Each structure stands twice: as C-alpha cells, then as structure tokens.
Amino acid sequence: MKQSIMFKNKPIVRSWASVAGKKESEGPLGAYFDVTTDDDMYSGKNWEQAESRMQTEAVKKAIAKCGISYNEIGGIVAGDLLGQLMATSFGISQMQFPFLGVYGACSTMGESMAVASMIVSAGFSDNVVAMTSSHFATAEKQFRFPLGYGNQRPLSATTTVTGSGAVIISSKEETETGIPIYIEGVTIGKIEDYGVKDANNMGAAMAPAAFSVIMANIRENEILASDYDCIITGDLGVVGGRILNDMLLHAGVDITDRYMDCGVEIYNLNSQDAHSGGSGCGCSAITLCGLILGRLKSGEWKKVLFVPTGALLSTVSLHEGNTIPAIAHAIILKGGE
Amino acid sequence: MKQSIMFKNKPIVRSWASVAGKKESEGPLGAYFDVTTDDDMYSGKNWEQAESRMQTEAVKKAIAKCGISYNEIGGIVAGDLLGQLMATSFGISQMQFPFLGVYGACSTMGESMAVASMIVSAGFSDNVVAMTSSHFATAEKQFRFPLGYGNQRPLSATTTVTGSGAVIISSKEETETGIPIYIEGVTIGKIEDYGVKDANNMGAAMAPAAFSVIMANIRENEILASDYDCIITGDLGVVGGRILNDMLLHAGVDITDRYMDCGVEIYNLNSQDAHSGGSGCGCSAITLCGLILGRLKSGEWKKVLFVPTGALLSTVSLHEGNTIPAIAHAIILKGGE
Numbered sequence: 001m002k003q004s005i006m007f008k009n010k011p012i013v014r015s016w017a018s019v020a021g022k023k024e025s026e027g028p029l030g031a032y033f034d035v036t037t038d039d040d041m042y043s044g045k046n047w048e049q050a051e052s053r054m055q056t057e058a059v060k061k062a063i064a065k066c067g068i069s070y071n072e073i074g075g076i077v078a079g080d081l082l083g084q085l086m087a088t089s090f091g092i093s094q095m096q097f098p099f100l101g102v103y104g105a106c107s108t109m110g111e112s113m114a115v116a117s118m119i120v121s122a123g124f125s126d127n128v129v130a131m132t133s134s135h136f137a138t139a140e141k142q143f144r145f146p147l148g149y150g151n152q153r154p155l156s157a158t159t160t161v162t163g164s165g166a167v168i169i170s171s172k173e174e175t176e177t178g179i180p181i182y183i184e185g186v187t188i189g190k191i192e193d194y195g196v197k198d199a200n201n202m203g204a205a206m207a208p209a210a211f212s213v214i215m216a217n218i219r220e221n222e223i224l225a226s227d228y229d230c231i232i233t234g235d236l237g238v239v240g241g242r243i244l245n246d247m248l249l250h251a252g253v254d255i256t257d258r259y260m261d262c263g264v265e266i267y268n269l270n271s272q273d274a275h276s277g278g279s280g281c282g283c284s285a286i287t288l289c290g291l292i293l294g295r296l297k298s299g300e301w302k303k304v305l306f307v308p309t310g311a312l313l314s315t316v317s318l319h320e321g322n323t324i325p326a327i328a329h330a331i332i333l334k335g336g337e
Numbered sequence: 338m339k340q341s342i343m344f345k346n347k348p349i350v351r352s353w354a355s356v357a358g359k360k361e362s363e364g365p366l367g368a369y370f371d372v373t374t375d376d377d378m379y380s381g382k383n384w385e386q387a388e389s390r391m392q393t394e395a396v397k398k399a400i401a402k403c404g405i406s407y408n409e410i411g412g413i414v415a416g417d418l419l420g421q422l423m424a425t426s427f428g429i430s431q432m433q434f435p436f437l438g439v440y441g442a443c444s445t446m447g448e449s450m451a452v453a454s455m456i457v458s459a460g461f462s463d464n465v466v467a468m469t470s471s472h473f474a475t476a477e478k479q480f481r482f483p484l485g486y487g488n489q490r491p492l493s494a495t496t497t498v499t500g501s502g503a504v505i506i507s508s509k510e511e512t513e514t515g516i517p518i519y520i521e522g523v524t525i526g527k528i529e530d531y532g533v534k535d536a537n538n539m540g541a542a543m544a545p546a547a548f549s550v551i552m553a554n555i556r557e558n559e560i561l562a563s564d565y566d567c568i569i570t571g572d573l574g575v576v577g578g579r580i581l582n583d584m585l586l587h588a589g590v591d592i593t594d595r596y597m598d599c600g601v602e603i604y605n606l607n608s609q610d611a612h613s614g615g616s617g618c619g620c621s622a623i624t625l626c627g628l629i630l631g632r633l634k635s636g637e638w639k640k641v642l643f644v645p646t647g648a649l650l651s652t653v654s655l656h657e658g659n660t661i662p663a664i665a666h667a668i669i670l671k672g673g674e
Contacts, residue, residue: 002462045657074338074339084442084654086651093530097527098525100452101440102438103421104437124459188412317421320385
C-alpha cells in the first residue's frame, strides 16, 4: 500500500495567485499576495459570498497570469471548509469548468494539487486548476460560535485565515516565466487519529498526520529530509509544530533546521492576536501562492515538501463526543537546477 | 474544455458490495443487496456512527469478494453528504488506506469512480476503492428537520436512501468472476444552476446537470444515446426524471426507451411512502452495486451510462436565499462483448 506517486511526466505549476484578507495582508507575508483587501466582506452580501468571491478572483488571476484562455482549462479540483463545500459551489459555478469537489479540511490544497497533478501527468488534461479558500468568519460560524458572541479562545487555538489560493497545474511550460516549478511527486495521506478531542487544539490533532505522511514520503522514495530545502506544514501552529518535530526526532528524523509552518509564518504572533497561528485551507494555499512558489521561482529554494494538514472535525462529531481524525498530503515541489 | 476522458488503459470494476437499510431492503431491489439490515442504527450509538459502520462493511465486503489483501489496496476515494464528510472520516479511518475525500453531493459515487478510474488507468495504483453512503436520519438532521419533529414533506421531495456501496477499481482482472466490466471513460460534470431554490424539489435542481453531462458525453465521444442499453441517473426521482427527458427531447435526444433513475427503482413508490423517489449518495451507489453491475456481469446489459446526480445545497446557503447549484458525472460501463 504505497502512498507515494513519483511522476514520470512531471507536471509544472504554471501560474498561481493569492487573495488575502485584511489581517493576513497586515501580517509578515502581506507583500507576497497578489490581491489584498481591507474588506473582509469583499463587497459581498455575507461572509460566505465573500469567500466565494475571493475564490473567483484567485482563479481568474491565476489564469490571467499565465495568459491562457478559459477554454484551455480542462477542469478544476477545489474545495473549502464549509459544509457541502458551499463557498466553492458558488465560487466557481460561473466559470463552467468541469469540477471535482474535494474535502480534506485544511489539507485541501494538498489534495486538490495531488488530484490535479495526477490528471495532468497522466495526460488526461493539459491545464487543471487546484484551488481552495477559507474565511475567518465563515469558519467560526461553521465550527465554533457566531462572531457576535465575542467568544474567547484558548492560546492553543488557531485563527482561520481569510483568503484563497489557486494554481494552474500544466503539462508544459508555454510561457517565459523563468525557472519552471515541477511537481515531482505526491504522497497521499492516511487518516491518523490519536484521540485528541479538543477543537481548540487542532495542531495536536493534526501533528500525527503530518508525521505519518512525511515519514512515508521519506521512506518510500528513499529521500533524506536534508534533500529538501524546507519541509512546510500547513497549519500546525506553534503547538502542533512542536509536537511534529518531537515525533520526528523520536523517529530519528531531524527537520528542525528546515521546518516551516504556514500558520506560524502568516501572522505576527506577538502583535496580531492570532494565538497558536493561522489555520484553514486558505492558510497553506495563500502561503504557497505567495511566499513558497515565489522562493522556488527565484531559485532561493530548489526543492521543498509542501504538507497541508487537515483536522477532520465537524460540530456534529464533536457534539457526539468523537475524536478529531486528521490527514495530511505531501507535494514535492522542485524549482530550477 | 473537453469534459470526457476515454481511457486507453481501461480499468475494470473488479468487485463491488452494497449494504442497505430496512426500507431499501423491503423495496423492489432488496434481493440485489449484499447486506441488508432491519436496524437503521446498525448497532451504533447514533445515526452518524450507523452510516460509518455501513461504509466499513461495504468496503470490507467488496475487498473480501475479490479476495485481495488490504495491502494490495492503493487507496480509497470516498465521501458522503454530511458536513465535512463526517461519516467517511470515521467509516474508513481504521482501514488506514491512503484517502482522497470527495464531495459531489449525491453525485459522489460518480466522482469517486471517476477519480479512482483515472488513478488506475494512469498506472498510479492497481486497486483503488470508490465508496459512498447516505443515511435517511443523518441527512434529515443535516439538511432539514430533526426526525422527532415529524415534519411533513411535499410530494416533490425525495427520501434519502440508507446504505453504502463500494467498488474496487482495478488495472486487471485477476480472478475468475465471469465477464469483466470495464470503465471505458468518464465525463466530468460542470455546475449547472437554473435558479431552483426549493430544497424539497431537488430533482428539478439536478435535471439540468444530468442533461448537460449526458449531452457532453454523447457529443464529445460521438456516441449515440442508442449505443447505451440504459442511461441511468442517480436520484432525479419522478419529477426530475420527467424534466430531464423533456430537456433531452427538446435537444433532439430521445432516451425515453432506455432511461432509468435509481431513485425511482429503489422504492415501491405506490406503497413505500417515498414521495418522488430515493435520493442521497447511497441511492445510486447501492443500485450500482446491486442491480446495475449485476446486469452488466450477467450480460443482460452490454453498455450503460451511469450518471449520479448531486444537488449542491447546504442549510447555510438556503437560509441565505441562494439557489441550488447541481452537478452530475457520467461513467461509461461496459460488460462483455
């Protein structure tokens, strides 16, 4: 039961775009985003519509950046955190692309990229969009308390990122955009459930899933952790990141000198009141479509492992006393030689 | 923007299994299901757990029927109707397969089979499970009213099927199970939204999506509707099925003599108080893993188009006054010569 697929025909990340909310724009990565806004309603009637609009904008921007026509897009693989992927259904319906809806909680960018890469590598399509989003207010309403309650959260809790990221995964580099970025392979995650029940400590729930998929990636492909310039988790935050590194050290794998978590990078944790860090599908998506792909393009990084992490919780399962299963998928991204 | 993929390496449906609830077992298809139960709690603590347990049973049964080991399964593509795919997270976590969560509402069996077929056809894995489920009580709780309210439903409403269906999609026929059933190709659906807002008339919301994907399948692959022995929608019910056939007739395509809807077949509409018919991911899944694959295996049908249909609604989107976007995916299934 091998989890990893190393591509013979390596798809490329042809272009990408990110749309970020107010708090994210004010954070340390603010300068990396394509579109920033100080209106978390994004001129919409409600938060869900705002999230959908950010998705539309991210996809349109990514398509515009590589200069292909809508007709050249073979499909879109996308999802979000909301019940029944509501942000996505309305975010992409006008574009009329063949659509595969995916759900992996905050690991969704990893899942959508894995599926899109497989489709492109196999030659089923030349250009597939992978996209996801999250929104602080839609997520709080979905999973926790209405914002109006002013509910307090413990320091282990993370802050759902408002934003959307989209990449165009393609069979060939048509444009002159410098160093092509290849997707060398993917490692599909398994559900890990260590019994954590605290929805305000998703980092702890997700760390075992990140551990499991990173170990599978290294073991199955005979890669050393040191072959990666950086191993980047999605949204473990301060608490989950520490747990992941402890687990890896116990297994004899030290990534402490090349580890990054999008949730930790995206906010200034000292001044932005983000507690353990950022989370949500949008967290890893906009960090990818800003900082990470930017560094691969510039050559600052040659090869990274991008590991979006997801906590598979719902309010129903929590109310029924269940644990929080988690999953993570790993994408091997390679820049120039 | 071609929606169809015709496979050069055609994957086979190596085995399949269905688990059906009480009402479904008492319906016209009762004899086709592998496992039937008169306990809609499936010995679980709550309905969600019952749905998860049906999933586990369906997958285990499908694996047992083709006699392969768990270790030979490369992954599972699965989902359900509940927010954050809750039935699936708990239904499959113990099996520790690489997991891709998908959501297409009641079209999920089509989506999971499409993704699994692409993975197998491309040679990324030799055996991938596609699975989905629904449960009347979890769906009513998720989308409508708690059952205890005894809420009445109009005649255009459908009845969510309790059950789970799983297929093993494989690269080769290893076992002597008679005529192999090939997946010749898939047509990935686009979101269609004709403005229907009535959650008690999902057939009307979904008919345009079925129309769109059937037309794309016929047009792109230069197939005649008459090349199929049967064109089978997932859960349009009586109302939606009529709309679909009207739309097709207007477009010059007559499938009335070879049309079937799983939602219409699964209950005795005169005596089982199911209103417009069955619905839910489980509706097309258990009809596939009972009647449809059985008829292909026996040679009664040579070639069919399986078109699960999904209404992408959520309570949040409905409360906000939104329409019900819909999607359908088409799978070309071919039995012996």
